[in-house]
Amino acid sequence: MTKLLTVPEPSSELLQRASVVRRSAMLLGQADNKQRKLALAAMASSLELNSGEIVEANKQDLKIAKQEGLQEALIARLKLDEAKLKGAIEGVLQVANLPDPLGTCQVHRELYKDLILDRITVPLGVVGVIFEARPDAVIQIASLAIRSGNGALLKGGSEAVLTNEAIMKALKKGLKNTEIQPSSLALLTTRKESLSMLKLDGLLDLIIPRGSNELVQFIQDNTRIPVLGHADGICHLYIDSEVNLQQALRIAIDSKTQYPAACNAIETLLLHSDVAKNFLDVAIPAFEGLGVRLLGDTVSQKLGIKEPADESDWRKEYLDLVLSIKIVNSFEDAIEHIHCYGSRHTEAIATTNEKTAELFLASVDSSGVYHNCSTRFADGFRYGFGAEVGISTQTLPPRGPVGLEGLVTYRYRLRGDGHIAEDFVSGEKSFSHRDLPL
């Protein structure tokens, strides 16, 4: 996809489909909590009723994928058997039970007698989701969208097209028996459609790309619609001079090896020179024993790292059992390195000095800053959000792991009784600005 340089204009058919979703989403946005919960229950039970058909469609997709020689890792992600489907259906019911993200009153203020301002959370409108391989993403995204009152345009990978279609059919069948219109959801199937989705300004309110760095980067560069997600996840662990080395090693190993393909795994270890030798003496055999390839700067090579790391390594997200190591002479040098090469995802410090820790948490401007724990905790479920829309590395909120709040916005409502601004400009009336109980 990223090799295509131009994004085609949306076809009239796509515009038509997106408009239908938008119109349905407007009604969905007014559905109450109970109606949206019931819709998710209906979606779940329809998936269960049609699970035979879905698994069968997946077998077809798998067969074609194998014939076409798809990578093993991708085939594993494509696979949706009874057990995985059951898990996904349970996920729908879990999302149904999350607290309603809509209708929360955030501001409630009297501006003047009988002129009352409030700010309440409302759905975004329609979200566009572009994802690769994993067909259970359709289920997860559709349930998050409906739960939060949003329509969704979904575009999955071409290798999962039969599975995705079977899932979407089941979801829509389920919605038919509810107050929510099945047309709140639409599945796009051609690559051309997924590209022109980027030009649906005014019809789409948010794009959520779930896939490779290249996919995300391409989307960020080619749309004016806000994008929730992240391209790089270059996370760091800094091991300070005052440190419990054994604990630091445990954290380093978990941060790198617990699931190296995750965005919250570390890519670079920054090591204070005072403890470098002692740490590496134990860490090198430990990492090597776990199959981790270590690349180091010149100083660390003198301390036993066999392969060199050059400047380009500091910018690399390996997503694999590879770790680059740099020796720094001070806390400041570590911070400087992170500011220069980090991607504002998650950085951790291992130190026994509370003051140093607090300085780290205050001065590193990543969306997650950790003290004495693994970067692998950067995750919506682990944070207790129940469901995760994605992880954002942007500066503005929402950032970090984003739960349902990423799918809602707010609106100011002002209710008056003939109030006009001129009375306040002329000085005849003046604002009370009195906060009322929420």
Next chain:
Amino acid sequence: MTKLLTVPEPSSELLQRASVVRRSAMLLGQADNKQRKLALAAMASSLELNSGEIVEANKQDLKIAKQEGLQEALIARLKLDEAKLKGAIEGVLQVANLPDPLGTCQVHRELYKDLILDRITVPLGVVGVIFEARPDAVIQIASLAIRSGNGALLKGGSEAVLTNEAIMKALKKGLKNTEIQPSSLALLTTRKESLSMLKLDGLLDLIIPRGSNELVQFIQDNTRIPVLGHADGICHLYIDSEVNLQQALRIAIDSKTQYPAACNAIETLLLHSDVAKNFLDVAIPAFEGLGVRLLGDTVSQKLGIKEPADESDWRKEYLDLVLSIKIVNSFEDAIEHIHCYGSRHTEAIATTNEKTAELFLASVDSSGVYHNCSTRFADGFRYGFGAEVGISTQTLPPRGPVGLEGLVTYRYRLRGDGHIAEDFVSGEKSFSHRDLPL
């Protein structure tokens, strides 16, 4: 500016200046509430001390502007006399007294024993502000930035360059005696610099354009940095069939004429056919008496509107004493028109039917939806925010009138004692997700 089609790459000098601001902003971001308040007090008193010099510089700018034949309206905005400067200095002190937007704990949660997550508000980093004419904007923006712990790169209009430089000199002089580095603020003076500001990704976190629609539109289209602001403000008032006509007219007149150049003034009046004749019989002479030019659709022309409005009028922000009028046959037609032509700024309904009003507030997806009051209330000061960064018409928060919250973001901090993810994945430990008192 908008005629230039390419945004130049930043010069090495600009990159250098922006890096200095960024570095200073990192320190500023760690300054406490008291230090930032004191900085604003010092800025205010330095402005006062140097007011003679500033007013003198402004006189020079005015002289040149007149020689170059600048429009009267622009000259009025450019003018900064003793009185206006005094008002701006009072504004600095008001911003100093606003509640600290930083350090607010939004989430405080135990994930497991001794593994504590919190989410606190932090500055964005560095904001870039591009504004036209009005030199008091430098003062306002600089104080909002410092109050919220952000560095700022400011680019004002070339016609105000001497005034802006004199103001910036005074602000920096004031900061010299505080804990805040004067280099947290920088003034750019050439047009080329302001354009290449759009390419300072990684050095700027937010761009706030304050100026014409064209300026904002150009910036939105030519940067990957988030932009806070709005291009069009096409606001509507819908007068329902069940309505207090006298009150509706008062609201219509205020919404259009109280300050027609404001973005929250209405451009189009949607009028239910049941009350169209009765309303227009009174409204036409009233508006004409106030010098408002009325343009109407075919039906309203039959009811006395003299000039025609065509489809292009529904898309126009007149910013002047001009109002387009359309007769609609139903509430639904009014909503449809707003969805089609609105800019998600502010829309109002005049109705005595509470149910209709609530349906309007629930189904119009603008950032402000009003019942029986003037659209002119859409303003940060009127909402009680104390200071306004701008008004955003985007879907995602922050939207509507944005106070200091538009200049802050948040960060997740996780403090542990050697916790690793593997223990939770293996099932050895499980999350408690227990909210702690904020």
